[in-house]
Amino acid sequence: METKIFQSDQINQAAALLRQGELVAFPTETVYGLGANALLPESVKQVFTVKGRPSDNPLIVHVADFSMTAEFVESYHPLTEKIVKHFWPGPLTLIFKIKEGSLNPVVTGGLSTAAFRMPDNKKTLSLIEKTDAPLVGPSANTSGRPSPTTALHVYHDLKGKIAGILDDGATQIGVESTVLDLSGEVPTILRPGAVTQEALEEILGIEVPLDKHLVKESETPKAPGMKYKHYSPDTPVLMINSDDWEKALIWAEANDKKVGLLVTPKIADKYSSADRFVFADETVEAATRGLFSGLRALDEAKKVDIIFAEVFPEDHLGLAYMNRLKKAAAQNYFSEM
Ligand code: AMP
Ligand code: MG
Secondary structure: OOOEEEOHHHHHHHHHHHHOOOOEEEOOOOOOEEEEEOOOHHHHHHHHHHHOOOOOOOOEEEOOOHHHHOOOEEEOOOOHHHHHHHHOOOOEEEEEEEOOOOOOHHHHOOOOEEEEEOOOOHHHHHHHHHHOOOEEOOEOOOOOOOOOOOHHHHHHHHOOOOOEEEOOOOOOOOOOOEEEEOOOOOOEEEEOOOOOHHHHHHHHOOOOOEOHHHHOOOOOOOOHHHHOOOOOOOOOEEEEOHHHHHHHHHHHHHOOOOEEEEEOHHHHHHOOOOOEEEOOOOOHHHHHHHHHHHHHHHHHOOOOOEEEEEOOOOOOHHHHHHHHHHHHOOOOEOOOO
């Protein structure tokens, strides 16, 4: 199969393919999604096959506006209107109880709830409208690999396996959406993202807890998808605490390991090694935007034995950055060996 790259004047063609049941990857402000018409179970099944994604991992249903969710949702949480007004379109996925039979189990993983999001990307909103159906859209990468933040990343993983990619350059945020469970009484964060716990608490005026698996990684997660290995390049990744750079690099030298650095400009200037991916500036926003892209770049160069990555405090956006980095690093920090 030829994988076509569509530009913004070709959204009609991309939508026509989705209506016919083909898969088309789409841009969002977070990462690229692997789109299929959510109302065509055979197409949704293809998403799992193409990604190599475990079939009990539920998908997010992408809508062009809030009213598109009404057909599926059984009951909304009382805070829904406030949340949607404030955060949609945006990097916030909401989980609601759904009407029985309104979505195929292949979408929901057989759960009585489903996840919905209105992405903040004009081309993709237009794509959904023109398809005239909601689109499922897990990240458009091979399962387990870092999520794609450019059309080229998608092409690298899925060329020949999907009908097309709608190109909109690099994504702005760089990690997947926050997942907020609104199916119970207390709104609970299942996955941290760019809509932070602090921002939700400020707008809602209540405490918004993190799901217990996020607090204690060994707990069984509520959502099936959370248990899988994620975001990993082939090259091993080690997280480096700010005081440990010197020691870590000495250790690597002594053990004849060629290191790739994934760091902010300050650290990069201090340890000028040949292979490195440097974030655009010192902020956690820049690091989050560059995280997956950097992991892929260092991995694909095939020149390093190990990736040393910079850590950030685990609050605000830093919680999302560290959540993804910890998975990529299989929880491993450098410690003197
Ligand atoms: P992604 O892996 O980026 O496609 O995001 C899908 C993630 O959303 C899953 O891995 C789950 O963590 C979460 N999710 C989707 N649907 C549900 C649901 N009904 N209940 C809980 N979490 C869900
Ligand atoms: Mg994913």
